[in-house]
Amino acid sequence: MAPLRFEIVTIFPGFFAGFFEHGIVRRALAEGLVEVGVHDLRAFTHDRHRTVDDRPFGGGEGMVLKPEPLAEALAALGIEPRSDTSPCQGTALEVAKAPDAEGGGGFNPRNAQPESTGASTPGESRTRVILLSAQGRPFTQAMARELAGQDRVVLICGRYEGVDERINRLYCDQELSIGDYVLSGGELAAAVVLDATMRLIPGVLGNEASGEFESFGVTDGEIATDADGVPRSQHGAGGLLDYPHYTRPAEFGGLRAPDVLMNGDHRQIRRWRREQQLRKTLANRPDLLEKAALSKEDLKLLEALRQQTDQAT
Numbered sequence: 001m002a003p004l005r006f007e008i009v010t011i012f013p014g015f016f017a018g019f020f021e022h023g024i025v026r027r028a029l030a031e032g033l034v035e036v037g038v039h040d041l042r043a044f045t046h047d048r049h050r051t052v053d054d055r056p057f058g059g060g061e062g063m064v065l066k067p068e069p070l071a072e073a074l075a076a077l078g079i080e081p082r083s084d085t086s087p088c089q090g091t092a093l094e095v096a097k098a099p100d101a102e103g104g105g106g107f108n109p110r111n112a113q114p115e116s117t118g119a120s121t122p123g124e125s126r127t128r129v130i131l132l133s134a135q136g137r138p139f140t141q142a143m144a145r146e147l148a149g150q151d152r153v154v155l156i157c158g159r160y161e162g163v164d165e166r167i168n169r170l171y172c173d174q175e176l177s178i179g180d181y182v183l184s185g186g187e188l189a190a191a192v193v194l195d196a197t198m199r200l201i202p203g204v205l206g207n208e209a210s211g212e213f214e215s216f217g218v219t220d221g222e223i224a225t226d227a228d229g230v231p232r233s234q235h236g237a238g239g240l241l242d243y244p245h246y247t248r249p250a251e252f253g254g255l256r257a258p259d260v261l262m263n264g265d266h267r268q269i270r271r272w273r274r275e276q277q278l279r280k281t282l283a284n285r286p287d288l289l290e291k292a293a294l295s296k297e298d299l300k301l302l303e304a305l306r307q308q309t310d311q312a313t
Helices: 023-030 067-076 141-148 165-171 187-198 266-284 286-290 296-312
Strands: 004-010 034-040 097-099 105-107 127-138 152-157 174-177
Touching: 004 067, 004 187, 023 034, 023 187, 067 165, 127 165, 127 187, 141 187, 152 187, 174 187, 266 286, 266 296
Parallel strands: 004 034, 004 152, 127 152, 127 174
Antiparallel strands: 097 105
């Protein structure tokens, strides 16, 4: 199975040098579990100033990334403009491998058709083209899991006031934002998307269960059963935040780690951790509760926590 390949289109290719040299990103690259290509947008210009931006039509502040260099950069990656130029909806695309101009195999994402299962047949490849923009849909853990199932992810790093909208309409499958704030450019966002996606690829994390039992993780039903007959000491997050973590020493700064975590009773630990997941989510991200996968017991715990909160206020 070929590794997932990321292609990053940017005007600052040197930005990523340090990012690739540390932690699990470095290890995943060294072990061939993922591949990354960084492409300098200025290499696709044809004037002596290597111009990639221009003033916006209609006036206004700032500059806009020109469409021609971006189109050439994408063409060099085998990506052609699509015939459907409606605004991208963020749907998954199945990408057929089509002959290139010289009769060999090449990527042709614009011949793609929607695919609901995410599965591909032999001889086909899946590519997702993403524009990183403050105007995009929020990037989530669910999106990271979806991207981890692709063959290739192309990340276009916006800059200045943004990217000429025709690039979005002609080439992009998704427009993503990593939060409700504005960055100087899409490079930091590209690093976030790459890291969040890469760590979900089998073999990248030292313990693959780490990608299941964490904030925004999957439900219990999507996790393998208890190993060796030993009950798990944690629930799948099911869209909730993670629970608090403690390690040695048992006492620190006048605070003691919860005794329940040290008594060896997996069922009690599991219940305590679930309650803490609900407590954290209610306090910090109550919006997540609307879509979280909650059991009847979860709902009872949540109601009790809400009553405690009301009494405290």
